[in-house]
Amino acid sequence: MNRQDFSRPLSLRSVQVTDDFWKKEMELVRTQMLPYQWDALNDRVEGAAPSYCMRNFKTAGKKNLERKEMGDAYQEPSYTFRGFEALPEDPEHLEDKFYGFVFQDSDFYKWAEAVGYSLTQHPDPELEKTADAAIDIVCAAQQEDGYLDTYYILNGRDKIFTNLKDHHELYCLGHLIEGAVAYYQATGKDKLLRAAMGYADYAAAHFGPEEGKCKGYPGHEIAEMALVRLYEVTGNEKYLNLGRFFVDERGARPYYFDKEHPECVKNSPDGLRYAYNQAHIPVREQDEAVGHAVRAVYLYAGMTDMARITQDESLYHACEKLWDSMVECKMYITGGIGGTHIGEEFSFNYDLPNDTAYAETCAAIGLVFLARRMLEIKPVSQYADVMERALYNCVLSGMALDGRSFFYVNPLEVNPEACRMDERKAHVKPVRQKWFGCACCPPNMARMLSSISSYAYTETEDTLFVHLYMGSIIKKQVNGKELTITVSSKLPKSGQVEIEVSGESVPFTIALRIPDWCGEGDTGFSIKGVRDSECTRKDGYLYVTRCWQPKERLSLKFAMDVKIMEADPRVREDIGKVAVTRGPMVYCLEEADNGTDLHLLTLDCGKEAETEEFTVAGEQVIAVVMDGFRQQVQTSRKGLYHPLKTAAKEPVKLRFIPYYVWANRGENEMTVWVRQEK
Helix, strand or coil: CCHHHCCEECCHHHEEECCHHHHHHHHHHHHHHHHHHHHHHCCCCCCCCCCCHHHHHHHHHHHHHHHHHHHHHCCCCCCCCCCEECCCCCCCCCCCCCCEECCCHHHHHHHHHHHHHHHHHCCCHHHHHHHHHHHHHHHHCCCCCCCCCHHHHHHCHHHCCCCCCCCCHHHHHHHHHHHHHHHHHHHCCCHHHHHHHHHHHHHHHHECCCCCCECCCCCCCCHHHHHHHHHHHHCCHHHHHHHHHHHHHCCCCCCHHHHHCHHHHHHCCCCCCCHHHCCCCCHHHCCCCCCEHHHHHHHHHHHHHHHHHHCCHHHHHHHHHHHHHHHHHCECCCCCECCECHHHECCCCCCCCCCCCCCCHHHHHHHHHHHHHHHHHCCCHHHHHHHHHHHHHHHHHCECCCCCCECCCCCCEECHHHHHHCHHHCCCCCCCECCCCCCCHHHHHHHHHHCCHHHHEEECCCEEEECCCCCEEEEEEECCEEEEEEEEECCCCCCEEEEEEEECCEEEEEEEECCHHHCCCCCCEEEECCCHHHEEEECCEEEEEEEECCCEEEEEEECCCEEEECCCCCCHHHCCEEEEEECCEEEEEEHHHHCCCHHHEEECCCCCCEEEEEEECCEEEEEEEEEEEEECCCCCCCCCCCCCCCCCEEEEEEEEEEHHHCCCCCCCCEECCEEECC
């Protein structure tokens, strides 16, 4: 590994997104999601599960003021720690204590992070004013020693850091850091950043390899990558060292969590414990993605950051193996990960059920985090291919087209009746929800979409890497000269892209990803405006190196053919079935277009596909229309089972729509995988 070869994301201030598709999503976040989520955090959304997030901060600030005023006379509350405080019978009369899940603080931090990103693209004085006032409320809850977690501030400080496996203090620290850094970089205001540094200082004084310090680590990861980010902003190696300690200590024997939870030893005396938390073996020895999917990808992203910063080859090779485990054996075609609702975990290899899929929105977002970090170390197109697949499909599916309702779970097959009648599918919802008591996904989506350009491009001193084709105006410094690179893209509707360079003449390289969906070899794409001598190909990227003259332009055209995809035959649920894709988009059948009982449909894969402009709940999309058949149900037959007989069927036209727009037309059936006509 050579640090000189690593790329870095462009500052959001250096990129103005102009893309028809992604700019719309970003504006939806700014105008709809952020105000709506602020109302949700303040329990002002009628019919939605209450959050209590901001109420907890206000109550903690009040308690903090009482502590300061009363001094030694203040009595800490006595409390039974549960991890979730149930609502009182009369929610109109709440006590001055913590309500909601133990990690509730993190919802505000993610919201603040999204606000910071949004402000870099669209200054909004009213939104910034709201965020500033909210930050004042949060900082008022911080203790004098830097500790900031409302669960323990309200319930009693004597239990701080005594249940790292379950109680999310370090997870909340990680999100506080991420939100604080984003807001500081957007506005220059450092109040929340100083609060994050204070809490990180408190943690650094408590944890570490030194004698007398706690040898624990987060039960739910994210602090690892957040501490790297705090180090990169402040230059303080204390934060890097704390993150490295959490990575290095994870999975070491004797297990730290055994000390906290001796009952785990009794229940699992001989086996590897804590795979759910990715703490069963040291991270450098891990080669299979296991456990809670969100925790896993957050950890792997932190490991990749640490490998880059410290040039740790062994850590990077572990990340490569874990990536391969996910992508080759445990990822849905939509970019979703986490095959089972039991523990929100990865299942065993090739176990990817469609109708009970979990595929949490947060897990797909975490996969995008990891992919971008892998690209920073080594620009290999497969990382960007997966990142793009997850973004256009599983991530976007998590939000309704109006930005005001959300999916936690992103299944690939839905029968609404089964969701209501079958307890095994109760986690699958046929329509998006207004909010969740455990509301990690909506603000996670907001911060992802608001910072989308940081996943589209990375750079070195003399190279701009284009990982996602997203309309943008980019400012880049090369040898002390500023260039403006304008990217125009018609994705995902068509594969046409144009890139124009303006500014002083200077030699540099633009590295263009060749997507996996455009086909192999040179037949799937064409490029105009460059000479062959200026181009080299490596790891799925086309490197165009030249002394760029002002207003020079190159044009790309990627094939956007409809593709009929099949799964590895070891994926038992998809045998005899196919899925339809076009460009980065995965398609699905929905009852609204194809009638009920989608399981009776088969696709004639030998016929040509047609595309058409189509509108779904006001969203203009490209639909795919193909020939198929509907099996006729013979109601005259007696008995549940009967001798095999050729089923009667009628020809039908099947309309497939992009997966991300399903469930925007009311409750109805949906499926990604459809039986292949024999």
